[in-house]
Amino acid sequence: MNLKLKISAALVILIAGSAAWLHHSPPELFHVGSNYTAKIVCTNVFMLNRDPDEVLRVDVQAPGNPFLKIMKVAVDREHGIVRAGLFGFIGNGLAVYRSGTGCAAVPDGNIAQALKYQFHPEPIPAPAADADWPQGSKMSLNEKVDKVIQQDALTGPAMRGVAVISHGKLIAQRYAPGFNQDTPLLGWSMTKTVNAALVGLQVGAGKLALDQDHFWDTNDGREKIKLADLLAMTPGIEFNENYGDVSDVTRMLFLEPDMASFTHNKPLQHPPGTFWNYSTGTSVLLSRIWMNTVEKDALSFPRTHLFAPLGMSSAFIEADESGVITGGSYMYATVQDWARFGQFLLQDGVWNGQQILPAGYVDMMHTVVPASKGKYGRGQLWLEGPEARNTAEDANADTPFNLPKDIYWMQGHDMQIIAIIPSQQLVVVRMGLTPDELYYQPQALVAEIIKALQQ
Structure with a gap:
């Protein structure tokens, strides 16, 4: 085997060994990021019925942390489980959905332990659309205040929702595209x-x-x-x-x-x-x-x-x-x-x-x-x-x-x-x-x- 082939083979072995090590013993920061990703995606998918790819892109990766940009997730809808990691395999991120108590990161992998803590909530009646806030969700629009909250410079970058309550009444509200008054x-x-x-x-x-x-x-x-x-x-x-x-x-x-x-x-x-x-x-x-x-x-x-x-x-x-x-x-x-x-x-x-x-x-x-x-x-x-x-x-x-x-x-x-x-x-x-x-x-x-x- 010539020297070039030997160097190439050594590099392949080194890369493979490093990938295996990172998979089984990732640095703690990678484990933190992976569990964070799994947790955020889990809640948004199973509690809020959002698309996992959208959540990964908009909620996890958008703020700009460089290593979150290479996170991948796998969603098991049948069992309510989300796994996440850098490139999909580094970090061992894990989260599980439970009725009533939402999603939890499971850093030790003990899903059975997490599943002990759940309940089936009785629904709280939603506010009536034709009744005034706060008993309902109907707004008493103040046009001057509405003009204020339409200004992007005032509501700030990546605003998702604004509401103004004056003397106990909803007088103005605004939502970013993709969000509305029903979005938790x-x-x-x-x-x-x-x-x-x-x-x-x-x-x-x-x-x-x-x-x-x-x-x-x-x-x-x-x-x-x-x-x-x-x-x-x-x-x-x-x-x-x-x-x-x-x-x-x-x-x-x-x-x-x-x-x-x-x-x-x-x-x-x-x-x-x-x-x-x-x-x-x-x-x-x-x-x-x-x-x-x-x-x-x-x-x-x-x-x-x-x-x-x-x-x-x-x-x-x-x-x-x-x-x-x-x-x-x-x-x-x-x-x-x-x-x-x-x-x-x-x-x-x-x-x-x-x-x-x-x-x-x-x-x-x-x-x-x-x-x-x-x-x-x-x-x-x-x-x-x-x-x-x-x-x-x-x-x-x-x-x-x-x-x-x-x-x-x-x-x-x-x-x-x-x-x-x-x-x-x-x-x-x-x-x-x-x-x-x-x-x-x-x-x-x-x-x-x-x-x-x-x-």
């Missing part, structure tokens, strides 16, 4: 605020208390963490929320079958109540805490005790492989149903004259956490909107837009936003797929809506 959209971290409301239901029922502190059986300081510390993101637990690599948050979401236990086992870094650290793991812990207080049917609790009373017929929150609701990330709802929840907060937890959350609980939720330097409230709400590229560390990102001082926000990854302004009786929802690095600021949209309403 992922709220990402806006789920945290809904999860805080689920905690509030159990506080109101006397099953939890804000000063409660027996969630850890330890003697290392974690036993001093109170429910109020968890809600305020000040438990002092180590948690890295950086999404750029294999961090605590990406490991928890895509490499850990039991997300709550992963966070529960993290060490204490700061005395409870003294240091603010935004953490999706903290929200998942809150899910397990309130679920432990529900005597039966904890998986259906959000639907029966919150979504049904508010008429949020499209809403669902998914559970992880271990059956704990992923209260930091995975709630889907239509734009109008997200708006119903925003209006519910605006009305201090009252709906149709019924005090659903304890009196004063919503006020607590948007009371400032001093350790957050004015940015965050005590119940998983933001006190200012997204920052610009050049926003100073101690500056309020809302100040340049002259927004009312009482505004507070629900915020999620890729610029999912609900702005709530009690003094204006105004709720603005904006959903999309807008990467954070674009530094889109919805404050400009909200400011122009307020001006239009004052004309």
